[in-house]
Amino acid sequence: MSDKYDITDAELEIMQILWKEKKCDLNTIMEILNTDNEKNKNTIKTLLRRLILKGAVKSKKIGLKETVYVPAVNEEKFLNNENESFLNRLYNGSTDKLLLNFVENKKISKEELQKLMDMLESED
Amino acid sequence: MSDKYDITDAELEIMQILWKEKKCDLNTIMEILNTDNEKNKNTIKTLLRRLILKGAVKSKKIGLKETVYVPAVNEEKFLNNENESFLNRLYNGSTDKLLLNFVENKKISKEELQKLMDMLESED
DNA sequence: CACTTAAGGTTACATTTGTAATCTATAATA
DNA sequence: TATTATAGATTACAAATGTAACCTTAAGTG
Numbered sequence: 001m002s003d004k005y006d007i008t009d010a011e012l013e014i015m016q017i018l019w020k021e022k023k024c025d026l027n028t029i030m031e032i033l034n035t036d037n038e039k040n041k042n043t044i045k046t047l048l049r050r051l052i053l054k055g056a057v058k059s060k061k062i063g064l065k066e067t068v069y070v071p072a073v074n075e076e077k078f079l080n081n082e083n084e085s086f087l088n089r090l091y092n093g094s095t096d097k098l099l100l101n102f103v104e105n106k107k108i109s110k111e112e113l114q115k116l117m118d119m120l121e122s123e124d
Numbered sequence: 125m126s127d128k129y130d131i132t133d134a135e136l137e138i139m140q141i142l143w144k145e146k147k148c149d150l151n152t153i154m155e156i157l158n159t160d161n162e163k164n165k166n167t168i169k170t171l172l173r174r175l176i177l178k179g180a181v182k183s184k185k186i187g188l189k190e191t192v193y194v195p196a197v198n199e200e201k202f203l204n205n206e207n208e209s210f211l212n213r214l215y216n217g218s219t220d221k222l223l224l225n226f227v228e229n230k231k232i233s234k235e236e237l238q239k240l241m242d243m244l245e246s247e248d
Numbered sequence: 249c250a251c252t253t254a255a256g257g258t259t260a261c262a263t264t265t266g267t268a269a270t271c272t273a274t275a276a277t278a
Numbered sequence: 279t280a281t282t283a284t285a286g287a288t289t290a291c292a293a294a295t296g297t298a299a300c301c302t303t304a305a306g307t308g
Binding site for chain 1: 133136203204206207210213214219220222223224225226227229231232234236237238240241243244245
């Protein structure tokens with residue numbers, strides 16, 4: 001039911017790459033991270049291993065040496081879970097309170113709200 | 125400037141009580157928590173101590189034995205920081221993406237959106 | 249006043265997390 | 279084929295976190 005995965009910050013970085021790339025080998029991950037990040041290869045390997053242990057990633061062996069990593073968690077579901085945790089943690093589970101806070105702090109523009117209204121209208 | 129406090133989940137529970145009560149002694153905190161939570165007094169003491177170390181709580185001695193705990197972090201500021209962290213972590217810092225997700229998942233009703241629109245209108 | 253209790257302070261300890269070194273086995277090459 | 283480089287697996291380790299035991303001192307009670 002509730003695919004609840006406990007993914008840490010460091011692990012999330014990897015997941016985000018896997019979600020975007022659909023599947024990825026270690027070197028590609030390294031390349032993507034190396035842009036502005038010099039994390040050690042071993043670190044990434046550990047993170048991948050932990051994600052596999054948690055069931056959040058599957059690995060597929062290609063031949064004897066190559067491995068490809070694939071996300072085993074649906075990004076949408078994960079985001080929804082995280083949203084819920086966040087709301088519960090800080091806003092007693094109420095979306096309204098969060099939004100109110102955003103509006104009060106001018107984090108949302110009138111235009112954005114209008115766009116969302118339109119989306120809702122055209123949907124049902 | 126950016127009152128960045130690293131408050132953990134367990135600590136946050138205490139902060140939320142302090143924010144609500146404005147100030148509180150240990151026993152009151154225990155009472156409030158005991159409703160459906162049998163956490164050990166020692167645990168709470170440790171959490172309070174750590175919050176004090178972090179500068180998130182101040183303690184005031186009343187006489188020789190009594191102590192009253194007072195939040196030293198502004199709840200609003202804290203929430204704003206947490207919002208930002210959350211957005212950065214999962215939505216690349218974009219409020220829009222988060223909202224879009226909420227709308228897509230029917231977490232926001234048309235009425236709620238309208239209410240927010242009205243708020244924005246009446247503000248400026 | 250001696251004794252027990254209660255309030256707060258100090259220390260401890262297992263688990264999780266970020267980070268990385270080390271080991272093992274495969275593959276490429278001299 | 280012996281040697282080296284490389285991919286992945288295993289082990290390590292400090293800091294953070296949740297949880298709680300233990301210690302010290304003030305306060306109430308016989």
